[in-house]
Structure formats: structure tokens, C-alpha cells
Amino acid sequence: MVLIEFYLVFALATALTALFGIFVPVLKEAKGKGVSNTLTDSPILASLIFFGVTLILAPFVVSSLIFPHHAELFRAGLQRTIEQPDD
Numbered sequence: 001m002v003l004i005e006f007y008l009v010f011a012l013a014t015a016l017t018a019l020f021g022i023f024v025p026v027l028k029e030a031k032g033k034g035v036s037n038t039l040t041d042s043p044i045l046a047s048l049i050f051f052g053v054t055l056i057l058a059p060f061v062v063s064s065l066i067f068p069h070h071a072e073l074f075r076a077g078l079q080r081t082i083e084q085p086d087d
Helices: 002-032 043-056 058-066 068-082
Strands: none
Touching (some): 002 043, 043 058, 058 068
16 A cells, blocks of 8 residues: 555656646747647646646656656657647
């Protein structure tokens, strides 16, 4: 039971750090550039979805929070994705 609690704390910490450290700044930057798509039009829903996915995939995302090179690659990929127009 203790192991599950430690994992939940780890996953929550990772998801919150990724959300406020990477996703929200990239989303604000895209909104500042005038990008209009589903992600920028409904940022609360996009943030909740990103948080949920990051919560589930925390062991894979944590390297992007620890290593600066991985963080830059993750941020660049996220930025490309957010700045794409809707079809």
C-alpha cells in the first residue's frame, strides 16, 4: 500500500510540474502569437487533458523535467503541436 501511495505522489508531482512548468507557458506563448485552434480556444480543457495524460505517463515524462536537453525537445515538440492550425 505504501508503494502505491509513493507512486501517486510521484505521478501527481510530475503531472503538476509538467503542467505549470512546460504546458501552460507554451500555451500562453501560442496565445500571445495569436494562434487560434482548439487548444488555445479552450485552455482549461486542454490543461485537464494534458494533466490526465501526464499523470498516467509520469514515468516517461519525468525525464523531460529532470534533464534540460529532454525538456527543450519536449517543449519544442509541444510548441509545434500547439501552434498547428485546426483542419
